[in-house]
Amino acid sequence: MDKTLNHKAWFLVLPVIVLVAFSAVIPLMTVVNYSVQDTFGNNQFFWVGLEWFEEMLHSERMWDALGRQLLFSAIILTIQIPLGIFVALNMPKSGFWSSFCLVMMSLPLLIPWNVVGTIWQIFGRVDIGLLGYTLDALGISYNYTQDIFAAWVTIIVMDVWHWTSLVALLAFAGLKSIPDAYYQAAKIDQASRWAIFRYIELPKMMGVLMIAILLRFMDSFMIYTEPFVVTGGGPGNATTLLSIDLVKMALGQFDLGPAAAFSIMYYLVILIISWVFYTVMTNLEKKEG
Amino acid sequence: MEWMAWTWPTAIFFIIIASTLTVFTVLAIKFPEAPRMGVLRIETTRGDRLFITLLGSAFINLAWLGVIGANQPFALIVCLLYAAAVFRWV
The missing domain is CATH 1.10.287 (Helix Hairpins)
Structure with a gap:
């Protein structure tokens, strides 16, 4: 049956358009306006052209933050995606324990960001935190407020703790959708465990895995609260990720112009990466069916 | 509108973007094309x-x-x- 084509139906999405315009498009336009002007408060603006963009493009501070951000996202993706798949593969497929695992895995996802940050901030403290105290007692030097490596390990482990179960839940949903017939066919062919994973499970999970990668990338690329609560961007600037730097610039120093130019470039990077992911995802779906 | 700190160059920029989008929407409706x-x-x-x-x-x-x-x-x-x-x- 052909779909009925009626362009008047577009009017039904009008409320959404108005809402998005109010909450996203108009504020974004304002940011663009700020990015080409300078202000000393009092809502008085002076035209500066593309100066802020030029300044930001040559700002070591921004490139360093971008480098740290990319490193952070790369590390957590390399850990969380394989780990999530591994957990999903080893979860009970049905019955009480399956539901039990699902509930337990959803728990970290329900905890607000700042609470996760606070938990780890205390957990890692050498004087009162279980982790910090234990490591210290074992003679391992660990102090996330002074040691760069310890700070990075802490925020990475914290993110893995918080979000791996999202990947696992998505991968589990992908695994559940594979019909038994595939496994039976594999058994008849005496396929090895690896072959089953490589040729049945992985291709069938590809769609949800792409969504997991996209979600985890976006979230980690925009992360603010957790590292801010734990390390405050320190020691020095060692864990100052993009959004922490941006907030410092926009609200701490009230440099609206440079912060606006910074935000626009940040936005463009996110936009292009999301577009690549989206294109890859839709092409995968087309290939599959 | 004053709070948005408009300038002429940015206004022209957005007008061009908006009209391009409008033109392409009209084109897509009048002359639909296959990908x-x-x-x-x-x-x-x-x-x-x-x-x-x-x-x-x-x-x-x-x-x-x-x-x-x-x-x-x-x-x-x-x-x-x-x-x-x-x-x-x-």
Whole structure:
């Protein structure tokens, strides 16, 4: 049956358009306006052209933050995606324990960001935190407020703790959708465990895995609260990720112009990466069916 | 509107973007077209190609500003060439 084509139906999405315009498009336009002007408060603006963009493009501070951000996202993706798949593969497929695992895995996802940050901030403290105290007692030097490596390990482990179960839940949903017939066919062919994973499970999970990668990338690329609560961007600037730097610039120093130019470039990077992911995802779906 | 700190150049910028989107929407309704496969090996419609053009142009402008840093209007010529290439081959 052909779909009925009626362009008047577009009017039904009008409320959404108005809402998005109010909450996203108009504020974004304002940011663009700020990015080409300078202000000393009092809502008085002076035209500066593309100066802020030029300044930001040559700002070591921004490139360093971008480098740290990319490193952070790369590390957590390399850990969380394989780990999530591994957990999903080893979860009970049905019955009480399956539901039990699902509930337990959803728990970290329900905890607000700042609470996760606070938990780890205390957990890692050498004087009162279980982790910090234990490591210290074992003679391992660990102090996330002074040691760069310890700070990075802490925020990475914290993110893995918080979000791996999202990947696992998505991968589990992908695994559940594979019909038994595939496994039976594999058994008849005496396929090895690896072959089953490589040729049945992985291709069938590809769609949800792409969504997991996209979600985890976006979230980690925009992360603010957790590292801010734990390390405050320190020691020095060692864990100052993009959004922490941006907030410092926009609200701490009230440099609206440079912060606006910074935000626009940040936005463009996110936009292009999301577009690549989206294109890859839709092409995968087309290939599959 | 004063709180939005409008300037003429940014207003013109947004007017151009908005009218381009309007023109492409009208085109898509009046002359619907099937997606085609280009050099990127992905299916694109006119709208997709416009998106690739606009996003790419933003990066071309930023690269020009960062690397060359003078005569910014010339970056727009590069963008036009890029747009033509995208609409022809992507």
